[in-house]
Amino acid sequence: MTCVGSRYAAISTALVLLAATGGNALAQKKYDSGASDSEIKIGNIMPYSGPASAYGVIGKTEAAYFRKINAEGGINGRKINFISYDDAYSPPKTVEQARKLVESDEVLVIFNSLGTTPNGAIRKYMNSNKVPQLFVASGASKWNEPKEFPWTMGWQPSYQSEARIYAKFLMQEKPDAKIGVLYQNDDFGRDYLKGLKDGLGAKAAMIVGEESYETSEPAIDGHVVKLKATGANVFISITTPKFAAQAMKKIAEIDWRPLQIVSNVSASVGGVIEPAGFENAQGLLSAAYAKDGADPRWDDDPGMKNFLEFLEKYYPEGNKIDGAVVYGYGAAQTMVKVLQMCGDDLTRENVMRQAANLKAFAPDTLLPGITINTSATDFAPIEQLQMMRFKGRKWELFGNIISGESSE
Amino acid sequence: MSAIENVAPEDQPVEAVPKRAMTIGSGTSFVVLLLLLIVPLFAKNFIIFQLTMLLIYGLAVLALNILTGGSGQFSLGQSAFYAVGAYTTAVLMEHLNINYALTLPIAGLVCFAFGFLFGQPALRLSGVYLALATFALATAMPQLLKLNFLEHWTGGVQGLVVTKPDAPFGLPMSQDMWLYYFTLAITLAIYIFSVNLLRSRSGRAFMAIRDNEIAASAMGVDVALYKTLAFGVSAGITGVAGGLGAIAVQFVAPDSYTITLAISLFLGMVVGGVGWLPGSIIGSAFIIFVPNIAEGISKGLSGAVFGVLLFLIIFLVPHGARQIAIVGQQLIGKLRKN
Numbered sequence: 001m002t003c004v005g006s007r008y009a010a011i012s013t014a015l016v017l018l019a020a021t022g023g024n025a026l027a028q029k030k031y032d033s034g035a036s037d038s039e040i041k042i043g044n045i046m047p048y049s050g051p052a053s054a055y056g057v058i059g060k061t062e063a064a065y066f067r068k069i070n071a072e073g074g075i076n077g078r079k080i081n082f083i084s085y086d087d088a089y090s091p092p093k094t095v096e097q098a099r100k101l102v103e104s105d106e107v108l109v110i111f112n113s114l115g116t117t118p119n120g121a122i123r124k125y126m127n128s129n130k131v132p133q134l135f136v137a138s139g140a141s142k143w144n145e146p147k148e149f150p151w152t153m154g155w156q157p158s159y160q161s162e163a164r165i166y167a168k169f170l171m172q173e174k175p176d177a178k179i180g181v182l183y184q185n186d187d188f189g190r191d192y193l194k195g196l197k198d199g200l201g202a203k204a205a206m207i208v209g210e211e212s213y214e215t216s217e218p219a220i221d222g223h224v225v226k227l228k229a230t231g232a233n234v235f236i237s238i239t240t241p242k243f244a245a246q247a248m249k250k251i252a253e254i255d256w257r258p259l260q261i262v263s264n265v266s267a268s269v270g271g272v273i274e275p276a277g278f279e280n281a282q283g284l285l286s287a288a289y290a291k292d293g294a295d296p297r298w299d300d301d302p303g304m305k306n307f308l309e310f311l312e313k314y315y316p317e318g319n320k321i322d323g324a325v326v327y328g329y330g331a332a333q334t335m336v337k338v339l340q341m342c343g344d345d346l347t348r349e350n351v352m353r354q355a356a357n358l359k360a361f362a363p364d365t366l367l368p369g370i371t372i373n374t375s376a377t378d379f380a381p382i383e384q385l386q387m388m389r390f391k392g393r394k395w396e397l398f399g400n401i402i403s404g405e406s407s408e
Numbered sequence: 409m410s411a412i413e414n415v416a417p418e419d420q421p422v423e424a425v426p427k428r429a430m431t432i433g434s435g436t437s438f439v440v441l442l443l444l445l446i447v448p449l450f451a452k453n454f455i456i457f458q459l460t461m462l463l464i465y466g467l468a469v470l471a472l473n474i475l476t477g478g479s480g481q482f483s484l485g486q487s488a489f490y491a492v493g494a495y496t497t498a499v500l501m502e503h504l505n506i507n508y509a510l511t512l513p514i515a516g517l518v519c520f521a522f523g524f525l526f527g528q529p530a531l532r533l534s535g536v537y538l539a540l541a542t543f544a545l546a547t548a549m550p551q552l553l554k555l556n557f558l559e560h561w562t563g564g565v566q567g568l569v570v571t572k573p574d575a576p577f578g579l580p581m582s583q584d585m586w587l588y589y590f591t592l593a594i595t596l597a598i599y600i601f602s603v604n605l606l607r608s609r610s611g612r613a614f615m616a617i618r619d620n621e622i623a624a625s626a627m628g629v630d631v632a633l634y635k636t637l638a639f640g641v642s643a644g645i646t647g648v649a650g651g652l653g654a655i656a657v658q659f660v661a662p663d664s665y666t667i668t669l670a671i672s673l674f675l676g677m678v679v680g681g682v683g684w685l686p687g688s689i690i691g692s693a694f695i696i697f698v699p700n701i702a703e704g705i706s707k708g709l710s711g712a713v714f715g716v717l718l719f720l721i722i723f724l725v726p727h728g729a730r731q732i733a734i735v736g737q738q739l740i741g742k743l744r745k746n
Binding site: 048049050051056060084085086088089090091092095096099100102103104116117118120121122123124125185186187214 | 696
């Protein structure tokens with residue numbers, strides 16, 4: 001009887017020991033679906049086909065970057081399995097693909113899916129299922145609402161941040177400015193205008209004229225003429241490339257000489273300034289946050305060297321002067337940083353916690369001095385930009401790095 | 409000259425389909441229904457969601473099928489009716505807090521009126537010209553939805569988020585599964601209605617117009633009335649599909665209802681077989697799943713792969729799924745004789 005008793009005791013001790021060690025192991029390594037000892041699954045949705053397919057390059061760059069990380073041994077020994085689907089920029093398809101990623105592929109996070117409307121379509125789903133919707137590829141300010149949507153976070157500077165920077169600049173450099181604004185009548189234009197007004201604050205009366213246009217209008221000449229008539233001496237162009245070029249040309253034609261500011265969206269030399277004429281763009285102002293692959297100044301920059309090396313080895317078909325390639329590289333690098341910070345605790349909760357705990361992180365492709373900072377109440381990773389002025393045939397950066405953080 | 413003749417509206421733009429050939433036998437219907445009832449019980453929520461979308465697009469294709477296969481009129485503007493239905497449901501649910509089930513008949517009625525009115529000027533057009541007029545409607549719709557004075561209701565470019573309903577009476581099923589069975593019930597009701605419509609006096613009038621407009625009017629068919637009626641019915645059903653789509657996707661935005669959707673629905677109809685109602689669901693499966701397959705084959709060239717697949721289907725089975733079904737039936741018939 002005692003014999004049986006002691007055996008029983010021995011077994012139970014062994015069991016308790018086993019449970020204890022097992023428990024320990026579990027405490028060290030924590031996983032949600034999509035992560036394991038050998039793999040981390042990252043989902044992504046891109047418009048590889050359809051009207052916005054030019055942005056598909058971002059997804060391809062990211063896939064190449066994760067290939068590089070895997071070739072170099074992965075993240076803490078875990079390989080990244082990057083699953084990227086096409087939604088053709090159609091919101092119902094985005095919902096289908098997001099559900100496929102979360103429910104069928106069981107990814108840990110959905111990372112850098114593209115577009116304001118497609119992401120708007122899945123935001124509620126992602127938040128109610130508590131799956132991170134990380135580093136959304138859109139400049140809308142609504143990705144920075146940690147209270148209402150704690151599982152959604154943006155990446156690039158929001159249109160509002162950028163507009164606030166112009167407001168700061170004008171209040172400092174040209175306090176007597178009379179501002180005429182031309183803006184596109186959609187979420188992009190209105191977000192931007194709001195930022196500008198917030199930035200001017202009590203001095204919002206500096207805006208003497210506001211004109212909006214629809215993307216369906218063939219020409220916007222009439223709006224430019226009206227703005228000139230208001231007596232404005234500063235012209236802010238919140239426009240997409242085609243209209244930015246038109247406005248610049250028209251301003252030269254009617255011999256109006258305001259100080260011109262163009263949104264970063266339309267700061268492309270090839271796409272906007274060249275068609276509008278270099279002579280019409282001298283002194284034009286804008287702001288940037290990423291290095292320009294076309295600018296020879298960065299040839300010796302260590303960050304850009306890494307970038308070019310990566311392109312050569314893992315993504316030879318990528319074009320270094322394509323802003324989307326530079327963008328994808330920076331976003332993917334941020335994702336990898338967050339996963340490294342997570343260590344062995346690869347739960348969705350911890351991924352969000354670490355993403356909201358980035359301090360002074362500088363991806364290779366951001367301008368020197370611009371860093372990524374987030375906190376539990378700040379879900380806007382990049383908020384700084386640097387002003388630039390167009391001179392000759394290229395942009396020249398000037399002044400300090402300015403933060404567009406709202407003072408609220 | 410010959411090229412112009414080829415595209416000019418002909419007397420009979422759509423091949424005549426005898427009305428018995430528009431449906432399938434009761435045995436086959438029963439098996440399909442049983443499958444639709446049972447499969448979701450064993451599927452993941454995501455699959456159930458896809459099946460729901462299958463039914464919803466199936467309804468929209470069915471609506472186009474009544475218009476084109478039944479009355480012989482083309483439409484590339486179905487996305488506009490779908491959008492109106494979706495927005496009607498979304499606005500009623502989110503702004504006026506009306507029960508989702510009640511919003512659907514309203515969406516259907518609104519779209520019926522819209523389609524009936526649109527059918528009036530469309531009467532003067534036929535063939536490719538009608539297709540163009542409806543195409544214009546489809547291109548205009550997303551922009552109309554962005555209009556400023558509607559923004560308070562439509563949410564403008566940002567769209568509207570729709571709340572997904574829970575299963576009623578405390579039924580132990582997920583939201584997705586409930587919505588699936590809800591959609592299935594509506595789809596069945598509309599399918600039975602459509603089959604009976606085409607078998608009725610009105611259906612015969614539709615087909616008489618399709619086969620020969622002059623002969624139809626000589627026989628006393630009110631051509632104008634029945635053509636607009638076909639437009640109205642088709643738009644109404646599309647509107648109900650749009651409303652269901654808004655609930656299933658939980659989001660409406662102008663970008664969701666572009667011309668691409670209209671073309672997809674048209675594609676679904678051709679692949680399923682013009683004028684063959686059961687083919688609608690097969691056409692719907694084509695437009696939902698084949699792009700995913702194409703993407704699986706090549707991400708960069710998904711559009712091209714999709715094109716090749718579509719080309720193969722049109723080349724090999726020009727009458728779509730109906731042709732396969734007929735061949736299948738003949739084979740079974742032969743086996744029985746042996």
